[in-house]
Every structure is written in structure tokens, then in C-alpha cells.
Amino acid sequence: MSIGEEIEKYTKEIANNPDNYLAFCERGKLNRFHDNESSLADLDEAIRINPKFANGYFQRALTYINRRDFTIIHSNLGDDLVINKIRQDLDLARNDLDQAIKIDPEFDESYLQRGLLSWKHENSAPALADFTAAIRINPISYKAYLYRGYTNYKNHNYDAAIEDFDSSISLEPNFHAFWRKGIIELNSDDRTSALIDFTHALEFSPPDDIDFDEAYNFSGRRFYWEDAIEDEFNRIIKEFPEIRALSLYRKAEVRYEIDDERHYANMFAELILGLEFCLCSEGQNDLILKIKKFLYFILWDVLLSDLENHEESVEYLWVSLSRLAELCHDWSAPHFAKAFLNTEYFKDFEGAIIDYNSVIKIDPNNAKAFYNRGEAKFKLGDLEGARSDYEIAIGLDPDAGKYYDKI
Numbered sequence: 004m005s006i007g008e009e010i011e012k013y014t015k016e017i018a019n020n021p022d023n024y025l026a027f028c029e030r031g032k033l034n035r036f037h038d039n040e041s042s043l044a045d046l047d048e049a050i051r052i053n054p055k056f057a058n059g060y061f062q063r064a065l066t067y068i069n070r071r072d073f074t075i076i077h078s079n080l081g082d083d084l085v086i087n088k089i090r091q092d093l094d095l096a097r098n099d100l101d102q103a104i105k106i107d108p109e110f111d112e113s114y115l116q117r118g119l120l121s122w123k124h125e126n127s128a129p130a131l132a133d134f135t136a137a138i139r140i141n142p143i144s145y146k147a148y149l150y151r152g153y154t155n156y157k158n159h160n161y162d163a164a165i166e167d168f169d170s171s172i173s174l175e176p177n178f179h180a181f182w183r184k185g186i187i188e189l190n191s192d193d194r195t196s197a198l199i200d201f202t203h204a205l206e207f208s209p210p211d212d213i214d215f216d217e218a219y220n221f222s223g224r225r226f227y228w229e230d231a232i233e234d235e236f237n238r239i240i241k242e243f244p245e246i247r248a249l250s251l252y253r254k255a256e257v258r259y260e261i262d263d264e265r266h267y268a269n270m271f272a273e274l275i276l277g278l279e280f281c282l283c284s285e286g287q288n289d290l291i292l293k294i295k296k297f298l299y300f301i302l303w304d305v306l307l308s309d310l311e312n313h314e315e316s317v318e319y320l321w322v323s324l325s326r327l328a329e330l331c332h333d334w335s336a337p338h339f340a341k342a343f344l345n346t347e348y349f350k351d352f353e354g355a356i357i358d359y360n361s362v363i364k365i366d367p368n369n370a371k372a373f374y375n376r377g378e379a380k381f382k383l384g385d386l387e388g389a390r391s392d393y394e395i396a397i398g399l400d401p402d403a404g405k406y407y408d409k410i
Contacts, residue, residue: 006033024052028059031066039070057107064099064116067092093120111140115147122154130154145174153183161187178207186235189242198243205249208256232257248287251277252294259301267305267316271323274298278330295334298327302340306347317348328361335365335372342375352379370400 004012013030016023031045046063049056070092100117103110118133134151137144152167165187168180181204188197236254240247251273258270278294281287305320321344327337342358345351359376362369377392 006036009033022052024049024056024059027052028056028062032062035062035066035069039066042066043070055106057103057110057113060099060103060106061110061113061116064096064103064113067096067099068116068120096120109140111137111144111147114140115144115150118150118154122150122157127154127158143174145171145177145180148174149177149180152180156183156187161191176203176207178204181207182235185239189238194242198245201239201243201250202246205246205253208253248277248280248284248290248294251280252290252297255297259297267301268319270301271298271319274301275323275326275330278327282330295331295336299336302336306340306343317344320344333365335362335369338362338365339372342372342379346375346379352382355379356383368399370396373399 010030010033013026013033016026017030020026027045027049031042031049034042034045043063043066046059046066049059050063053059097117097120100113100120103113104117107113114133114137118130118137121127121130121133131151131154134147134154137147138151141147148167148171152164152171155161155164155167165184168184171177171180172184181200185197185200185204188194188200236250236257240250240254243250255270255273255277258273274294274297278291278298281291281294302320302324305316308316321341324337324341324344327334328341331337338358338361342355342362345355345358356376356379359372359379362372363376366372373392374396377389377396380386380392381389
């Protein structure tokens, strides 16, 4: 069932019973994904109907936090009015979390969220108290141990942090606990343990749902590439050649997750360097495939963007594709992407034909390459050559109707 269908379901339930505070709450949770104000209106109504509804206050707190995030993403954060709005939403969220805990002192998720609000404002003592309360209530919450471990880490209480990270890992192995443990061990010159933990960490894609990794600046940008994280990755890549390729791959993943176009050039460079390391090592076939798959994905992410207004993107993309073509003689994707650039951006149809020749040499059954080469020949006035390529494309893929249209 889609979100829209679920919202419609709860709307009908509310129409049948206007005092159904649970339906208001559920619709409010769903509205949070696209309309904070509608979400708040529904949760206000749920609380009005049942003022002792702890989950209503908790959900409304999450919407205030979400509205704060929306403001950060879409506003000029140099504006004092905007900063005041953010602070107001955080205060409203904290008040609701306080109320949820007052109504239900065993509501562990409320303690977790309140602890995170304290942690983000450098209030480590109340954060530790709330994370500890969450653990007491729900001792199998890996996030509670993770957040408390991170708070201990920030307080330089490293023994307690490692103990918490170990508890988090025992409940659910995760990137952040292994990574922070590795940093502590590396700083303590325990390189053997650090290598083990970094290797475990890099088995996971760094998730984007861990709240303490949501770093904000107040100059107008959303989740930004933290210098500390950049430095940590660079340090691991330098000090542990054994996991250099995997580290570069994960670092590129993080760059992509934060959705910062400024880092596309670095992302390509890191992935290609990781690929070079893999190709020089034994037993790296799985990682080679992962890197190629990711490169293919972001290649077309960039290729299908507005290249006309991003000359710099075209420049680094062309360099990256040329290097990939040199590295991977049996991979047709770089040649296909170069042909696409030649056709769509440079209008160099002769160059495109050369690249499609390379694709066809590697993959002689690629109907699309024959068709696209035919298009390039057609643009150059080589009608017979174009017809020949269209016919080959049809022979390879008889179901492609557009190929027939060209004959």
C-alpha cells in the first residue's frame, strides 16, 4: 500500500469516527514525509482528543525535529529569524518528549530522542542519563548503546565508549560502532585491533539513518562533508594498505549519500584509484564488481544531469572515462559513456562512432550500441552505414520498435 493510500485509509477512519485519535496519529506520521504542517495538525488533534497519549507527543516531537531539518535544508541559515525558528522547533520537540516521558516513564524511544537533542547541543550529562535510561528500559537497543558510546567517545571516556560499542555490535553489528572503536584503538597505537575493526566496519555501507551523523553548518548547506570524517578516511587509506581499496569505495559511498555535487570529481577519483588497487591485488573480484557497479550508477547520474551548465563536470568526467577505458579493457561502459558525451554534448559524431566501435568489439551483441552508431552515421550522412547498423540492431533485439522506425 502506498503512502497516499494509507493516508486515504486513515482519512476514512476519521470520517467514520472523528474521535479516533489513533487514526489522527497514524495519518500525522505519514504526513510527516511530505507536509509537516498537516502532520502537526493531525497530531495536535490526536493529543486534544487524548491528552494522555504519550505516543502523540512523541510523534509530534519527531515532526518538530523534521520541520527543523526542512528549515535547515531550504533556508538561508545566516538569517537570525531562521535560526530562531530552528531553536523554537527544538524547544517544542523537547517539551513534547518531556511530556511523553512524564506520561509513560518507560517510553525508551522518547529518552533516545531527548538524549540526541542534548547531545547535539553539547549537553553530554543529560544525554548520557537519557541513553542510560533507554538501555535500562530496552537493553536490546543497539542504537542506545551506540549513542551512549559516541557520547562517551566525545567526552574522551574511551574505555566506557569501547564497552558500549561492543554491546552495540553484539546486538547488531554496524558500521559506526566498529569505526569508532577502530579510531580509539588507532589513537592508542593498537594497530592490530584497529585493522580488525576497520575491516569489519567497511563490510557495511555507512548508513544515513544514524542521527548523530547529521552534521549541520549554519552557512546554508545541509548535511556537509565533515573535515573530521574526511581526515579519518584519509588516515585509514594511508595507514592500512590492506583495506585501501575498500576504504576508497566506502568513502565514495559516503560522498554520494550526502548528495554534494562538489564532490563528484573526488568520488570518481577515489573509485578509480580503488579500482586500480584492486586490479593490482589477488582475490578482489567481488570488490571490483561492486566498484564497477557503483561507477556505472554515478556515471549515468552525472551524464543525465544538466551538462550544458556544468562544463567542469564534463571535464572531469571525460578524464575519468578515459582512465577507466585504459584500466578495464573488457568493460564496455566507459566507451559507451564517452560515446554518449560525444553525441549529446560535443556533437562529435565521428568520435562517437569510434567509441561505439570499442563497445561493439567488447560486446558484439549490444543492440543499442549498433543502433546508436547508426544514429551517429545518419547524422554524418552515411545512410547506407546507418541502415546496416539499424538492421543489425533489429536482428539482435527484434522487440525494439524504434529500431524499425529507422529502416
